[in-house]
Amino acid sequence: MEIGTIGDAGSRSGTVMLRVDFNSPIDPSSQFILDDKRFREHLPTVQALEDTKLVVLTHQSRPGKKDFTTLEAHAEKLERLAGRAVTYVDDIFGPAARETIRNMKRGDIVMLENLRFNAEENLTLKPEEAKKTILVRKLAGMADWYVNDAFGTAHRSQPSIVGLPLAVKTVAGLLMEREVASLSRVFTGAPRPVTFVLGGTKVDDSVAVAENVLSNGIADRVVVTGVVANIFLMAQGYDIGRPSTQLIEQLKYCGEVARARQLLAAYPESILVPEMVAVRENDAREEYPVDAIPADAPVLDLGADSAATLAARIRESGTVVLNGPAGLFEEEAFAAGTFEIVRAASTVEFSVVGGGHTAVAIEKLDLENAFTHISTGGGACIEFLTGKKLPAIRAMEMSREIFG
Numbered sequence: 001m002e003i004g005t006i007g008d009a010g011s012r013s014g015t016v017m018l019r020v021d022f023n024s025p026i027d028p029s030s031q032f033i034l035d036d037k038r039f040r041e042h043l044p045t046v047q048a049l050e051d052t053k054l055v056v057l058t059h060q061s062r063p064g065k066k067d068f069t070t071l072e073a074h075a076e077k078l079e080r081l082a083g084r085a086v087t088y089v090d091d092i093f094g095p096a097a098r099e100t101i102r103n104m105k106r107g108d109i110v111m112l113e114n115l116r117f118n119a120e121e122n123l124t125l126k127p128e129e130a131k132k133t134i135l136v137r138k139l140a141g142m143a144d145w146y147v148n149d150a151f152g153t154a155h156r157s158q159p160s161i162v163g164l165p166l167a168v169k170t171v172a173g174l175l176m177e178r179e180v181a182s183l184s185r186v187f188t189g190a191p192r193p194v195t196f197v198l199g200g201t202k203v204d205d206s207v208a209v210a211e212n213v214l215s216n217g218i219a220d221r222v223v224v225t226g227v228v229a230n231i232f233l234m235a236q237g238y239d240i241g242r243p244s245t246q247l248i249e250q251l252k253y254c255g256e257v258a259r260a261r262q263l264l265a266a267y268p269e270s271i272l273v274p275e276m277v278a279v280r281e282n283d284a285r286e287e288y289p290v291d292a293i294p295a296d297a298p299v300l301d302l303g304a305d306s307a308a309t310l311a312a313r314i315r316e317s318g319t320v321v322l323n324g325p326a327g328l329f330e331e332e333a334f335a336a337g338t339f340e341i342v343r344a345a346s347t348v349e350f351s352v353v354g355g356g357h358t359a360v361a362i363e364k365l366d367l368e369n370a371f372t373h374i375s376t377g378g379g380a381c382i383e384f385l386t387g388k389k390l391p392a393i394r395a396m397e398m399s400r401e402i403f404g
């Protein structure tokens with residue numbers, strides 16, 4: 001890769017700012033962190049920097065959301081998992097933060113306040129503009145070097161992601177390195193056939209991924225499930241019923257139907273769409289062929305036959321990229337399709353997973369260890385798979401050009 005890594009950063013001492021993505025599901029009333037996967041995934045980088053004065057930066061949620069909160073619980077969680085003291089400061093670059101950092105000794109860890117408490121961090125800016133923000137200038141003034149390990153935020157053009165690398169020598173952390181290497185392997189040298197399984201609700205992203213991987217010969221086939229499948233069914237001319245059509249209108253995805261139709265016309269053999277679906281009818285699961293979906297029943301899962309057929313195609317793949325669940329798996333009655341697809345994906349030689357909900361489905365089946373790589377990125381992972389260079393990666397390349 002064209003970006004620097006901790007291994008080739010040379011010095012492992014001095015004051016290091018480490019950008020992580022500890023943004024996690026939180027119970028808004030108790031402030032309890034409900035899932036610590038992202039913490040565990042960043043630990044190797046934290047430990048690799050144990051000889052530095054380590055200043056940890058992260059965001060949690062976004063302004064206006066219920067789980068937009070301070071980072072006391074995050075510092076405690078890191079302390080417990082790393083087995084090292086972590087000092088939390090409720091400040092980002094004011095006197096309290098500066099004083100604490102000035103007094104740090106080698107081996108100390110400090111966690112600053114939620115970066116998005118600073119208005120500038122919520123702006124989408126070009127790297128050169130982001131470099132000029134007060135936030136970046138102040139943070140850069142306190143750091144000898146910068147490590148970006150926040151793959152989950154790599155698709156955001158925000159100051160800490162794209163501005164700080166232009167102001168301080170920046171390298172990728174171990175998680176960032178592993179994410180980029182694993183996801184890049186999907187594009188080069190993945191065992192064939194390569195199957196992309198695109199489900200969940202992020203239809204626009206999924207259609208963009210399908211376009212990229214089919215037009216560039218990266219995927220041999222694309223299996224669509226979840227709300228993404230509903231769009232392809234509409235594109236094939238089927239009536240998916242009022243509730244599912246309304247959901248697509250609400251999510252503002254009607255424009256995606258035409259794109260799906262173009263894809264089906266261009267790659268008729270390579271896109272696999274379910275032929276049977278499960279709906280909720282009179283509070284129970286019922287299955288119908290796609291040309292007989294009842295008008296008032298929401299489509300919430302693959303039908304059992306289709307789940308089995310699609311799972312068989314997945315099992316015969318060398319590589320599977322799985323993003324998004326196949327149905328409303330949070331409800332037992334509509335979880336079977338997702339679980340069957342997950343089980344099939346877990347059997348192939350090279351298996352990559354993106355998306356928080358998909359990871360939850362895998363955890364429910366206790367199959368985490370059966371997958372080659374489960375990305376910590378939701379939006380970042382899917383944007384990477386569309387073939388775009390992520391802003392964080394571009395900024396680290398620029399940093400290397402500037403600082404060597």
Ligand SMILES: Nc1ncnc2c1ncn2[C@@H]1O[C@H](COP(=O)(O)OP(=O)(O)OP(=O)(O)O)[C@@H](O)[C@H]1O
Pocket residue numbers: 199200201202225226227299300301323324325326327328329330354355356357358359377378379
């Ligand atoms: N047919 C369907 N109708 C309604 N909801 C569905 C359907 N299929 C899947 N879902 C819902 O989609 C949601 C997950 O979609 P999403 O695209 O967010 O997945 P992800 O990419 O794994 O997760 P994240 O966005 O958190 O990283 C789940 O809550 C699931 O219940």
Ligand SMILES: O=C(O)[C@H](O)COP(=O)(O)O
Pocket residue numbers: 021023061062152153156377378379380
């Ligand atoms: O969870 C994520 O996708 C990242 O932490 C980025 O969060 P955002 O979507 O609020 O920018």
